[in-house]
Amino acid sequence: MIDTARLRWAFWRLLRGHGDILLDQADRQWELSPAERSSSRPALYPEGDLDKVRTLAPLRSLDREKLFIAGGEMTHDATRAFEFSDVAISGAYLYQNRARARYGSYQRWFESWGGIERQDLEAANLVTCRVGSDFFGHFLWDNLPMELLPGPEENPITLHAKPRWHEDDYRRLLSMPKPPTVKYGRVKKLTLYADYGQTVLREKRYRILRARLRQALPEFATGRTNPGVFITRGNTGERRNLLNEDEISALLQRKGFTVINPDRMSGEEIVRQTMDARIVIGVDGSHISHTLYTVSEDGVFLILQPPDRFSMVYKEFTDRLGISYAFIVGDAVENGFLIDTNNLERLLERL
Numbered sequence: 001m002i003d004t005a006r007l008r009w010a011f012w013r014l015l016r017g018h019g020d021i022l023l024d025q026a027d028r029q030w031e032l033s034p035a036e037r038s039s040s041r042p043a044l045y046p047e048g049d050l051d052k053v054r055t056l057a058p059l060r061s062l063d064r065e066k067l068f069i070a071g072g073e074m075t076h077d078a079t080r081a082f083e084f085s086d087v088a089i090s091g092a093y094l095y096q097n098r099a100r101a102r103y104g105s106y107q108r109w110f111e112s113w114g115g116i117e118r119q120d121l122e123a124a125n126l127v128t129c130r131v132g133s134d135f136f137g138h139f140l141w142d143n144l145p146m147e148l149l150p151g152p153e154e155n156p157i158t159l160h161a162k163p164r165w166h167e168d169d170y171r172r173l174l175s176m177p178k179p180p181t182v183k184y185g186r187v188k189k190l191t192l193y194a195d196y197g198q199t200v201l202r203e204k205r206y207r208i209l210r211a212r213l214r215q216a217l218p219e220f221a222t223g224r225t226n227p228g229v230f231i232t233r234g235n236t237g238e239r240r241n242l243l244n245e246d247e248i249s250a251l252l253q254r255k256g257f258t259v260i261n262p263d264r265m266s267g268e269e270i271v272r273q274t275m276d277a278r279i280v281i282g283v284d285g286s287h288i289s290h291t292l293y294t295v296s297e298d299g300v301f302l303i304l305q306p307p308d309r310f311s312m313v314y315k316e317f318t319d320r321l322g323i324s325y326a327f328i329v330g331d332a333v334e335n336g337f338l339i340d341t342n343n344l345e346r347l348l349e350r351l
Contacts, residue, residue, distance in 0.1 A: 020097070020098045020099035021099060021101075022084075022094060022096060022099040022100065022101035022192075023082055023101075023192070023194070024099070025084065025096050025097070025099050026082040026083060026084055026192075027083050027084060027085050028082075028083050029080055029081065029082045029083070030080065030081055031078050031079070031080055032078075032079040032080065032081055032149065032193075032201060033078060033079040033197075033199040033200060033201030033202070034078050034199075035075065035076060035077055035078040035197065035199075036075075036076050036197075036199055036200065037073055037074065037075050037076070038073075038074055038076065038198075038319070038320075039071070039072065039073055039074070040067060040068055040071045040072055040073075040074045040315070040319045041071050041319060041324070041325070042069070042070055042071035043068065043069050043071070043312070043315060043325045043326060043327060044324070044325070044326035044327075044347065044350060044351065045069075045326060045327050045328065045329070045347070046328060046343045046346070046347060049327070049328060049329040049343075050069070050329065052307045052329040052330070052331065052332070053305075053307055053310045053329055054307045054308045054310075054332065055308050055309065055310070056309070056310050056311065057284075057309045057310065057311035057313070060310075060311050060312075060313070064312075065310070065311075065312045068312040068315040068316075068319075068325075069312065074319075076197035076198045076199050077194070077196050077197035077199075078194075078197060078199065079149075079193070079194065079195050079197060079199050079201050079202065080193070080194045081149075081191055081192070081193055081194075082191065082192045082193075082194065083189065083190070083191050084096055084189070084190045084191075084192070085188065085189060086186065086187075086188055087186065087187050087190040088185075088186050089119075089159065089182050089183070089184060089185050089186065089187065090184055091104065091106075091159075091160060091183065091184070092104035092105055092106045092133070092159060092160055094126075094190075094192075102130050103126060103128055103129060103130055103133065103159050103192075104128065104130075104133045104158075104159025104160045104161060105133040105134050105159075105160055105161045105162045106134075116183050116184045117184075118184050118185050119182050119183075119184065119185035120185050120186050120187075120188075121155065121157070121182070121185065121186070121187045121188070122187075122188050122189065123154075123155060123187065123188065123189040123190070123191075124154075124155045124156070124157045124182075124187045124189075124190055124191070125149070125150040125154045125155060125156050125157070125190075125191040125193075126156075126157055126158070126159070126190060126191065126192050126193070127143065127146045127147045127149070127150065127156045127157070127158055127179055127193070128143050128146070128158040128159055128161065129142050129143065129146070129193075129195070132146070132161075133158075133159060133160070133161040133162065134161075134162060135162075135286055136162075136164050136165075136166070136167075136286045136289070137285070137286030137287075137288070137289035138286075138289075139161070139164055139167065140170070140289045140290075140292055140293075141289055141292060141317065142195065143158075144170070144174070144176065144209060145195070145202060145205040145206065145209065146193055146195050147176060147179065148205045148208060148209075149193055149195070149205075150191070154191070156179040157179050157180050157181070157182050157187075158178070158179045158180070158181050158182075159181065159182065159183075160181060160183055161181075166262070166266070166267035166270070166290075167267075168267070169266055169267025169268050169271075170267050173212070173213055173216040173217070173267070173268060173271060174209060174212045174213065174216070175212060175216075198316050198317070198319070198320040202320065203320050203321065206292070206293070206317075206320065206321060207321075209293045210293045210294075213271055213275070213293050213294060214275075217271065217272065217275065220275045220276065226258075226274075226275065226276045226277045226278060226296070227255070227256040227257060227277075227278055227279065228252070228255075228256070228257045228258070228277050228278050228279035228280065228281065229257060229258045229259070229260055229273060229274050229277045229279075229280055229281070229291065230248065230249060230252045230257050230258070230259045230260070230281045230282065231260055231261075231262065231274075231280065231281070231282035231287050231288060231290065231291070232245060232249070232259065232260070232261045232262075232282070232287075233245075233282065233283045233285055233287055241335055241336025241337070242283050242304060242306075242330070242336065242337060242338075242339060243333060243335070243336040243337065243338055244338050244339060244341070247341060248304075248339060248341065248344065251341055251344070251345070252281065255348070257279075257281070258273055258274075258277075260273050260274070262287050262290055270290050271290075271294055274290060274291045274294040274295070275294045276294065276295075276296045276299075277291060277294065277295055277296060277299060278296050278298075278299055278300065279299065279300045279302055279348070279351060280295050280299065280300070280301050280302065281302045281303075281304065282303065282304065283303075283304045283305075283306065284303050284304065284305055284306065284309070284310075284311050284313070284314070288301070288303070288314060292317060295323060297321075297322075297323075298323075299323050299324070300323065300324040300325070300326060300351055301314055301315075301318050301323060301324070301325050301326070302326045302327065302328070302347065302348075302351070303325070303326070303327045303328075304327070304328055304330060304339050305327050305328065305329045305330060306330055306336075306337050307329055307330055307331070307332045307337055308332065308337075310329065312325075312327075324351070326347060326350075326351060328340070328343055328344060328347060
């Protein structure tokens with residue numbers, strides 16, 4: 001099987017030195033939710049902790065992180081739909097003439113072509129994005145809300161994604177069957193979404209997903225007392241070694257927190273343990289996303305920040321839903337970082 005779309009794009013890239021931007025080639029586009037401004041609340045953190053920050057996480061902006069920390073007026077991009085004619089799908093990529101864009105998870109060429117059946121569709125709506133295909137946290141945060149944009153009759157599809165251990169459990173609890181995956185083929189009319197801004201429409205979909213989890217587990221419908229959870233990072237993903245994790249676990253358990261390791265639990269077990277948690281504590285990373293739809297309505301995210309990978313990414317979510325946000329920056333040591341337990345106790349008292 002010859003990947004003609006890729007060869008055509010490579011030819012034009014060689015000839016012109018660059019390709020076209022896919023979204024610029026849309027036949028039409030429209031707003032699903034307009035751009036808007038909202039107020040970001042200040043984050044709570046120990047005095048002097050920002051001096052410990054060495055570097056930011058990839059793709060994070062210092063100016064935007066400062067705004068999330070201090071609070072203030074913030075602009076959210078519109079949620080938009082884009083319609084295209086005659087789009088080729090090959091592995092992780094979409095192609096239209098000289099334009100290419102990656103929406104799936106990358107595979108090596110010889111892996112992506114083993115035993116693939118070509119699929120040609122009249123019309124479809126793509127309900128994934130690049131980060132949602134690569135990272136579990138963004139699958140929960142970006143892909144699942146995006147799947148609520150088209151109706152089932154609009155033929156939602158997805159592209160190749162990295163394996164997600166807990167995906168089947170979440171889909172069952174949320175009553176969201178997995179859309180078909182197209183690895184190779186062509187769509188005569190394809191709709192894509194730019195769904196990055198934390199708009200009112202995004203909040204509406206967050207709340208739908210939160211409500212569905214509670215409907216799936218009716219014993220939690222009337223609420224319960226859950227002081228908090230500490231989510232350990234485990235061994236998956238990029239290394240962010242909290243070297244005194246056991247000490248922190250023991251401290252928090254004495255305060256009534258539940259300590260969970262998502263690597264050793266099913267999705268339903270995680271949901272049950274984290275449902276209506278008043279305070280969610282964990283090292284910054286995808287595992288925190290397990291609590292996006294279970295944290296209490298008046299809850300708090302308390303993020304343990306590695307000094308060499310600082311990120312306020314979850315504050316975009318907490319600001320949208322009115323959930324409080326706090327953080328502690330760790331002390332850099334060889335092979336990882338440490339969290340000062342005295343600072344942690346004082347911050348918990350403030351919360």
